[in-house]
Amino acid sequence: MKRTAFFVSDGTGITVEALGRSLLAQFEHTEFTYVIKPFIDSTDKAARLVEFINNVHKEEGIRPVVVDTIVNDDVRSVLETAEAFTLDIFSTFLAPLEQELGSASSYSVGKSHSIREDDKVYKDRIDSVHFAIDNDDGGRTRHYDKADIILLGPSRCGKTPTCLYMALQFGIRAANHPLTDDDFEYGELPKAVRHYKHKLFGLTIDPVRLANIRNERKPDSRYASLRQCEMEVDEAELLYQRFGIPYINSTHFSVEEISTRMMDEAGIERRAAPK
């Protein structure tokens, strides 16, 4: 079965798309075509979208699925006229919440409540991005005292994207430092991080996967050889164990999973919330 699904929002559409996809992924027998419609924040835009949805209905002979997180009542009323099967997140949950909390929501009194971050939180996120870039890959080490966390690991096991994700999404100041042959030879932590043992978190990875990743960058090099990758991964894990550094295997995890698991395990406090 084929079917079109619309994810509609008056904002960026990021939350409704993530939620809608995870809901519809539960239906393996239907093949969905996803259409994302952000910034539907006026009745005019909603009316044009309704026309579009109705055309899809006509063409496909089956009504599309619409998942929306529109706050404004007037805009929602227009969207509701579409020939579609609609899951309306706000109207579904706000009525029971109103009853439980014993007060009307801004939503139900027709006031569009903008969920803007305050400037301080946003600034923390952007500053953390620049912090991650400035303190990437051991290039600069003198700001480790300001880091919330310092990631360790062999080259290309995911340190940089993880640091940037934690910065962007949670406003966490994450630095990262490579582990190299020198460290392995002496069986010691890199000098620059020794004073920050409580901030360290290790990454490890399946050596075959690491070799694949490195081969794309430097084909047929010693750096990318399976033998070298195996050695680095083994030695890195030994170092983590010897110095009691918590670590995580990134092979089957996305940056979302690595980041949230680390934060959970290390008890790192967030400065910003996902949106």
Place this chain on the structure above:
Amino acid sequence: MKRTAFFVSDGTGITVEALGRSLLAQFEHTEFTYVIKPFIDSTDKAARLVEFINNVHKEEGIRPVVVDTIVNDDVRSVLETAEAFTLDIFSTFLAPLEQELGSASSYSVGKSHSIREDDKVYKDRIDSVHFAIDNDDGGRTRHYDKADIILLGPSRCGKTPTCLYMALQFGIRAANHPLTDDDFEYGELPKAVRHYKHKLFGLTIDPVRLANIRNERKPDSRYASLRQCEMEVDEAELLYQRFGIPYINSTHFSVEEISTRMMDEAGIERRAAPK
């Protein structure tokens, strides 16, 4: 009124937190304390969480709010025993979806459907992060032919975080190039980007805000002076207009908003979906 709200997930908790916060933000008269509980993926973990929730209930004398996106039926059954007001996203929406789609969901047949990205999509995201770093701030320009979009703008108006966000969230290869006094003097686009006019997108910003941002970095410099910022912003906007380059004012927008608006306006196709 004070109240504790739990956002519970068997995965990272990112979606449920974003959704939960936007729902509860509609209730201005209740002051929520948020507790995020990711990776509740076993009945054991759920049982320990129920105990925690019940303790909060006892201490505060009012039952907490729980918003959850747990897929597994057994785990959910345990969570449901908590003394809390629970909004269960999956069970709420899957029943009506099953009826509409005429098939059972993996969820209702008790199968935990892992929503993993395939490797190709994930690789696109990580490659895009490295692309953004390698092609940041005009430092290297020879890969612009591989860029999906090239951001222009004065220093510190938000180019780098926006590029990284598009990379991480959507797998988009975004480069960025600064606009400098030289470009303004000749009223021309930087040489390196002239051949890629169709890929260009400009950023502009309120000069007062730009001066504030720059002052934190280089206090009392010419670079951070309001006069310099005003000049640069004016000239940048003139360039955009002269060459028909679409642009966006980043002053009141987050990276989420800037990114999704750009992608919407430029019609850039995503390689990955938000999670």
